[in-house]
Amino acid sequence: MSGIHSLNHTAMPVHDMDEATAFYRDVLGATSHGYTSHDLDGATTGGALFRSFVIGDFLLAITVARNLMDMPPEDQFRGAHGYRHGFQITRAAFDDIIESLKAHDIPFEGPVDHAEAGPFGQSVYFKDPSGNFLEFVWRRDEDTLPKQRDYISPE
Amino acid sequence: MADTVINGLGYLAIEVDDLDAADAFYCGGLGFLREGRDSWPYGGPSVLLAAGAQHLFLVEKPGKRAAEFGGTHQAYRISAAGREEVCARLAADGFGIETYREDRPAEADDNYYVIDPSGNRVQLVVQADGSGGGTAVTGIDHACVEDIDLQWSEIFYADILGLPAAYVHALRTEDYARARDWEAGRHDAAPGCNRMIRYYRIIPGQNRMQPRPSLQLFYRAGADVVGIYMAMDDYAEPPEEQLQGSPCLAFSVVPGGLDALARALEGAGRTFIGPIDEGDDAALGATIYCKDTGGNFLAFTEIK
Numbered sequence: 001m002s003g004i005h006s007l008n009h010t011a012m013p014v015h016d017m018d019e020a021t022a023f024y025r026d027v028l029g030a031t032s033h034g035y036t037s038h039d040l041d042g043a044t045t046g047g048a049l050f051r052s053f054v055i056g057d058f059l060l061a062i063t064v065a066r067n068l069m070d071m072p073p074e075d076q077f078r079g080a081h082g083y084r085h086g087f088q089i090t091r092a093a094f095d096d097i098i099e100s101l102k103a104h105d106i107p108f109e110g111p112v113d114h115a116e117a118g119p120f121g122q123s124v125y126f127k128d129p130s131g132n133f134l135e136f137v138w139r140r141d142e143d144t145l146p147k148q149r150d151y152i153s154p155e
Numbered sequence: 156m157a158d159t160v161i162n163g164l165g166y167l168a169i170e171v172d173d174l175d176a177a178d179a180f181y182c183g184g185l186g187f188l189r190e191g192r193d194s195w196p197y198g199g200p201s202v203l204l205a206a207g208a209q210h211l212f213l214v215e216k217p218g219k220r221a222a223e224f225g226g227t228h229q230a231y232r233i234s235a236a237g238r239e240e241v242c243a244r245l246a247a248d249g250f251g252i253e254t255y256r257e258d259r260p261a262e263a264d265d266n267y268y269v270i271d272p273s274g275n276r277v278q279l280v281v282q283a284d285g286s287g288g289g290t291a292v293t294g295i296d297h298a299c300v301e302d303i304d305l306q307w308s309e310i311f312y313a314d315i316l317g318l319p320a321a322y323v324h325a326l327r328t329e330d331y332a333r334a335r336d337w338e339a340g341r342h343d344a345a346p347g348c349n350r351m352i353r354y355y356r357i358i359p360g361q362n363r364m365q366p367r368p369s370l371q372l373f374y375r376a377g378a379d380v381v382g383i384y385m386a387m388d389d390y391a392e393p394p395e396e397q398l399q400g401s402p403c404l405a406f407s408v409v410p411g412g413l414d415a416l417a418r419a420l421e422g423a424g425r426t427f428i429g430p431i432d433e434g435d436d437a438a439l440g441a442t443i444y445c446k447d448t449g450g451n452f453l454a455f456t457e458i459k
Contacts (some may be wrong), residue, residue, distance in 0.1 A: 014329070043350065066328065
């Protein structure tokens with residue numbers, strides 16, 4: 001289908017919003033973009049509580065799971081816990097992510113080398129505290145791709 | 156405000172519809188000391204009470220409060236033995252003692268509540284160090300108000316006033332499980348902690364009422380705590396230009412701290428009055444008045 005530019009945002013449940021906030025902000029360097037349904041209207045009409053974060057040009061919204069989700073095995077870092085978020089990162093910043101994971105005692109798998117013939121260079125795989133699978137990947141063709149843009153809020 | 160200048164709760168001003176009945180309840184029942192009359196400058200007749208270094212203004216205003224509905228309440232410290240005696244005394248006088256539970260872990264098991272003669276909900280909290288065996292309240296432990304937008308509340312209390320967070324409720328999956336326990340009768344939750352709503356109102360078969368935990372924010376003010384509950388319903392706020400009135404929650408401010416507070420409020424675009432020199436009154440001192448984002452009257456006092 002023409003006209004689709006890129007994935008703009010996703011929303012996913014977590015078990016503990018404060019814990020997730022600390023993870024995405026402190027470990028991954030996400031910036032807070034605001035809250036949704038933290039008001040009376042949201043409370044009375046059933047609007048889910050959301051907190052949004054900007055990672056690069058991407059908006060990640062998290063909400064509270066109303067029921068406990070199954071947790072993947074502790075030693076499993078790759079998979080789809082319903083889904084997996086794979087964020088593209090520059091080669092230069094890739095090592096910083098790994099250092100941040102180490103500094104915050106977040107277990108991970110990687111760097112994992114991808115096939116040299118393909119566009120992906122290396123990935124690191126890990127999970128957020130609620131078991132959501134995450135990946136950061138740098139691309140060999142990053143110099144030919146559009147430069148990173150800031151997230152543009154619709155508000 | 157990076158480093159808060161607030162070091163505790165200074166006083167509370169609550170509204171009562173019968174000053175004599177309130178005076179009997181708070182002095183005769185809870186053991187407050189009577190310090191004066193009609194010194195509250197922003198309302199009708201009043202009585203000033205003291206518990207330790209903190210104060211309580213009873214401000215006469217017709218009409219009962221509705222403590223059984225929302226999260227608004229005031230909590231006072233007392234010794235364990237004193238609470239037992241006070242509860243027995245109040246029960247003998249016909250007051251019902253409630254033992255429902257709040258969500259904040261620090262008070263989940265400290266659950267003795269009574270409604271005063273005017274409908275204000277009062278909680279008696281055993282002081283943390285367990286000291287003393289007196290039969291009177293020794294101070295204010297925490298006070299809770301309501302707001303209709305808790306993102307605004309967070310900005311006001313955390314970012315502008317600089318108060319450190321003590322607890323947030325309704326942001327964990329276990330909080331939703333506890334709300335379901337409340338609905339099923341397995342958890343005796345205090346008023347304002349949960350509500351019943353319809354999540355999917357327009358989908359046939361899915362429009363049943365379901366429990367939802369109320370968002371609650373708690374911040375430390377020195378050794379005391381202020382709580383903000385998501386309002387159970389919309390309410391009329393005071394006129395925008397009115398910044399002084401009751402009920403009022405007053406924070407005590409460190410010596411010389413009012414200027415920094417004024418700069419923080421001004422920098423955030425919040426309207427305020429003061430500092431006003433309220434004279435030598437033991438409770439009022441020099442004061443800045445404003446409202447929080449929920450329209451709750453606040454005061455910031457620097458006692459001489």
